[in-house]
Amino acid sequence: MEVAKTIEEIRSLIKKARSNGKTIGLVPTMGALHIGHISLIKAAAEKTDFVVVSIFVNPIQFGPSEDFDKYPRPFEQDLQICQDNSVNLVFAPSSDEMYGRENLTWVDVDKLTEPLCGRSRPDHFRGVTTVCAKLFNIVLPDIAFFGQKDAQQAIVIERMVADLNMPLDIIVCPTVREEDGLAVSSRNKYLNESERKDAPLIYEALQKAQSMVASGTKETQQILDEMRKILNRSKLIEPEYVEIVDTETLQPTGTAEGKLLIAIAAKLGSARLIDNITVDASKD
């Protein structure tokens, strides 16, 4: 496994792999790798010949009051995980390497970035799309892999790739969960013992919604009420949003019809957790 720290280095290593006829898979991460990331790496190894993992805590996707400084950076451990999972190349640039000169150029996706997490994190998604555009242009992957846990991010990136005709495919991999249902996330590290104990209620609320849709409930307000009841069983969970939206537009829907994204964001102590489930309400 090679580790490139500069854009020049990675470009030359990618060029070599490419000239050997290999297809390139990219797993963009902020490090603090966990079994969720490992599932993306495995998907990449299955679909492509040469797996690149980028590790970069991207400053421009954090708001001024967010956790950029305290975001975990266990770099040696991350490299070990990459090594153990047969990653071919790690790209770990410095902020200076990525944004050496003042960055003036932004990739903005309208509309899809406004609801859900966009409301509390107004500049988050332009930070994500901009860094992904940069990473895609540097690595030139055939396929990039993202997790369903960050559903809105995945939808925004898919739209960016389609709108700008970027020459790659996006594969979104299923959310990986702890045994009790909690979606695996680097931010779970911020939970204390009692917060960790209550955290699975988020997934329980999502499952309740799923089963209500499956059993034919059409009024989304009724489903949202049941979801909130479950979250309210914990005094530690402060919901930021509980929503049922169309997967294409991310706009709330009053009636459970078509493809739906059911999504929750909640604060637990200092952690902000998100989770979601998609259901197809057009199916019987």
Add this chain to the structure above:
Amino acid sequence: MEVAKTIEEIRSLIKKARSNGKTIGLVPTMGALHIGHISLIKAAAEKTDFVVVSIFVNPIQFGPSEDFDKYPRPFEQDLQICQDNSVNLVFAPSSDEMYGRENLTWVDVDKLTEPLCGRSRPDHFRGVTTVCAKLFNIVLPDIAFFGQKDAQQAIVIERMVADLNMPLDIIVCPTVREEDGLAVSSRNKYLNESERKDAPLIYEALQKAQSMVASGTKETQQILDEMRKILNRSKLIEPEYVEIVDTETLQPTGTAEGKLLIAIAAKLGSARLIDNITVDASKD
């Protein structure tokens, strides 16, 4: 010469050229080709093996009151010019092919798009950068060629490419002029006889500025005054701006020092013409 109308077609033709080891040069145009474009095509043929000319009147770079509808579209004549100049491939997509679904994604370059033409054309440059990002992603050129006549556009595109790490080079080619100095432009067609007769005063004003800088004038206000005097010799010329700015920041400079862009935009009848000159005032 082949003509591709769809993204799928051009991608397959580019892939074939690429697999034959050819380097790709792109000349993005809105058609209405003239000797300025031909100079770009010639530069592309000199620097790359396979020259692609895109012909697309890009709706999203025109303001609501601008000349999108009346912009000239002499398509057969454009094809002939490409043929005569040994272009390998013309890409002439429909608006539907380029923006089939509602476009939500924009590439925005801050700061550099605000002064000069940005003031009167507030959404122009985001339309240009967005379509260029799309064209670059579709054609994947090694080098794209732009004209110095649209100096701000060239500087904005160079910045976008650098900031987003786009894997291509930009070459900016000198402005081509008529015998009397008027910069060649598709919009010169809009000039009536008397407007056409006065139009060279724009270049005369730029030349005056150049010679004043060369002879050591440091106060830009003094230079701007002389430029306006020359433009005022015509009753048909309505200057929109007359400016001396730093070529890096595009901000006005009070003292003629370093690399300067001296730029004019003016209305003549229904035509809006722009022209510019760069000078290096750090040289003796």
